[in-house]
Amino acid sequence: MQTPVHLVIGAGPGLGAGIARRFAREGYFAVLTTRHQEQADDLAAQLTAGGCAAAGFAIDLLDAADVARAVTAVGERYGRIDVLHFNPSAWREKDPLQLTAAELLEDVMLGVGALLPAVQAARPFQRAGSRVLVTGSAAADKPWHRAASLGVQKAAVRNLVTSLDATLAPEGIRAVAVQINGLLAAQGPFSPPPIAEAMWRAVTRPDESWTPHVSYDG
Known part of the structure; x- marks a missing residue:
């Protein structure tokens, strides 16, 4: 496949x-994964209806083997993964006195741990110039208890x-x-279009000015 592939892990x-x-x-083929x-098919159909080339794949982010399976399947079908976008997070409204250790570990598996098998499975289908993109949040610095x-x-x-x-x-x-941050x-500087533009700028920077962290402040 000559078209670059943008794989979204945990699409919404x-x-x-x-x-x-x-x-x-920019000419990327979108691969959208959901549980x-x-x-996934519905999301891909919405993009296709808007003139984008897209496909959907199922993925269980709490199962490392299934994450590896899904990413490998994408790589094998299209022959390349140019941008691996890791987008998920687990929302659980519990404070530290309510949250159990098992719940914390489950959430960390979905929002962090699943990135490891995703990147490891994608690596054979990446080449120089490929990117790993992760959706971050101000919660990293200012968590809500x-x-x-x-x-x-x-x-x-x-x-x-x-x-x-x-x-x-x-x-x-x-x-x-x-x-x-x-x-x-739905509207304004923290709506999807301007954030998407910031994501695009982040992955298209030259290596000489690369940093592994970029802040978007709206």
């Missing part, structure tokens, strides 16, 4: 789909991106976490 109808549309404007195949696991996820995934970037850089592959909204 808002930000995930919006970022996929932005990349599609259920029907949901009533949803304690979210801040842990976002701080941890940002840290992991630093290690991923250092590991992949010698192969010409770079990783970046774009930290969104505001609440997502």
